[in-house]
Amino acid sequence: MSTPFGLREVREAYRRAGRWLHRTPVLTSRCLDQLAGRQLFFKAENLQKTGSFKARGACNAVFIEKEINPASPGVVTHSTGNHGQAVAYAAKCAGLPCSVVVPRDTPKVKCSAIEEYGAELVFCEPSPRSRKETCAEIASKTGRTIIHPYDDYRVMTGQGTIALELLEEVPDLDAILVPISGGGMTSGIAITARGMQPACRVFPVEPAGKFLEKSLRSQERLWPNPPQFLDTIADAIRTQQMVVEAASGAAVYAALHQLEQVTPPPQKVGVILCGGNVDLDHLPWVNQMGLK
Template sequence: MSNDYFYGSSGCTCAVWNSHSTHGRGEHTTNMQEHPTRSLSNALLCREYEEDPAPLKTFLSGSSLGNGGPQLSFIPTAGAPAKASSPPPRIWQVFLEKERNPKSPGVVTHSSGNHGQAVAYAAKCAGLPCSVVVPKGTPKVKCDAIVNYGAELVFCEPSPAARKEVCAQIAEATGKAIIHPFDNYNVMAGQGTIALELLEEVPDLDAILVPISGGGMTSGIAVATHGLNPNCRVFAVEPVGKDLQRSLESKERLWPNPNRFLDTIADSIRIQQVGDLTFPILCDYAESKVFSVTDDQMIEGMRFIFERMKLVVEAASGAAVYAAMNSLEDVTPPPRKVGVILCGGNVDLDHLPWIDRKTSY
């Protein structure tokens, strides 16, 4: 039985929305931090701000592969948004900060690069100063993009704890508001617009696969999907060593502390533990089955997309592609129409992993 796969993109430029549209919408956002489930369901509110979303397009069919395999469809990824007033919905929180505090001294976040770029770009659009804390060794292509968007780049030691500590220090010293990369309900709600795009184009999807780090994107997608199509299951895809499935099955955080970075080529999903706010949402709305993918398997997925779809995607995307193409028979019943999130296109072209296995961090 062949599957149909539908590919979507996120990262910095998945979907764009008009920053000026936030005027007069305060009544929809004041209680978001108090009502996480309701706020996530309000991904529809973020969707109202979206401007000219890229449609899904059929790119490859099974017959074109010559193997009778699946049809492949995806949301085309882009470089930077074409309009200066068009930040991605994932960082809706930046504009809420501007709206609630017109004299805000700015925003600060910590990130392995993708969220940092999104916040830097949104802050530029909103006219807010921005600082982004990244671990030492973050790929240069991501660091350069953050700086090019006008943000201050601050390096920290390569650990989850160091990221949070340096971010908190900057916030305390400057008064900047912290935009957490995943433990923020408004960020999760923005991420939910990815599911809206997929399900608007392919409403009969019966599964979506999402590469997972702290769980913000997976949580937002899971809740939005549940609200639109309760029969569509959302599965997380992780690097080997994250061990998320055991915690989801038990509904308890079973990871050893402190939180750490995993040894994986997928720098954007190398945090071992999901967030304190995202974990209960994942327990309630995502499937407990998690697909674990090795570095070699990620490279196989990356290379397939590179060769067949002419897209350069990160290892995290390669993980989701590999799982969609090779692991779905482990699920009962096996999904037939699957959405796969291609998260980020920030790849160091001097170190493509099927040529040079050295990571850039």
């Protein structure tokens, strides 16, 4: 099946959005290499603008919107926070108005960041359905364009620029570990890796309790309909001198403990540290230890 975007579009996204983004560093650690028994290359998207890789897809999508419609009434999205911050940032860079729908229980640090970028916050119930409906309502009332967090080729293409930079720096990677939720980042990275280094395998990493791997293998949708959120501290993927959020930790865990199961075992592995936005007031061990 042909895909609606490829390496060419990812390169275009990089030209379009690159000046609003950081080229994030690729970090290595001899100590972690020893623990893992292979070479690990950490792509530090926690140091990206807005604190997560999401700025890439959002900037690509918002600047495409501006190219297509210079008089655009703006953009609207729904997000637990990282994509919301990213779209708010991108809209500010592009000079477009922006509304962000967030569930009532979104960490405060993420809400404040969205508002600081000048976007309007709209609260909804903490369910995927409520988010979608509220977002659609705003779009139909205001004419703003919806920038979906992952089901949007402009967003996926922007996320592909992570792999573009990573494979430019380490061209002979034989695997990349990508924390997955909706799959926008994984899609962008997989398409880019196939174009640049076809031998490189891309492994999505999901928190325990999700059914993605089982569903793909059985070719059946095994999760509840409508979808429910998983109870996990990796809140960004429930659908530290270096501060990384729990979603990034999922890829680090997989790099250290799970690659033995893979044949042939990869030797040079990219690990996407996808974000660093941590709400310090809501770390589970802070509550457990009575530190609050």
